[in-house]
Amino acid sequence: GDSVTQKEGLVTLTEGLPVMLNCTYQTIYSNAFLFWYVHYLNESPRLLLKSSTDNKRTEHQGFHATLHKSSSSFHLQKSSAQLSDSALYYCALRANTGANTGKLTFGHGTILRVHP
Template sequence: GDSVTQKEGLVTLTEGLPVMLNCTYQTIYSNAFLFWYVHYLNESPRLLLKSSTDNKRTEHQGFHATLHKSSSSFHLQKSSAQLSDSALYYCALRGNSGGSNYKLTFGKGTLLTVTP
């Protein structure tokens, strides 16, 4: 079945440094859709950005990610971390985006802590 791997469980950064959170995935489908969700403390998880287009950069709220199907990766990046970026980040996969199953498979999450 589909799977998502987020290597880092915990990332601690100093404000102003670049952010990179890793995400790799496995699926038998060539039309995979990848997502990043963010979960701030005391809020609900919400969609940050998504992509199904190979090698195209997608951006939202200062974050960006590029889906690379050749390496099955969808890493999340930001040029300069802010204190307000501290949150739990989940990478998610919909393996067969053209199919009838709506299920998203999530990774274990990466807790990003940004310090002054």
């Protein structure tokens, strides 16, 4: 079945340094939608970025990611980390199976901790 791998469980950074959270995926389907969700403590997970277009950079709230189908990757980046970026980040996949269900497959998540 489909799978998403986020190899870092915890990333700790100093404020101002660049952020890169890794996400790779596996699916047998040629078309896939990739998402990054951010989950702050005591809140609901919410969508940060999404893409289905190969090699096109997508940006939102200072974060960006590019879907690379050749390497099955969708890494999340930000040029300069802020204290308020500290949260749990999930990468998720929706494979285009032809079934209109919207099922998401999530990675384990990466906790980002930004300190002064």
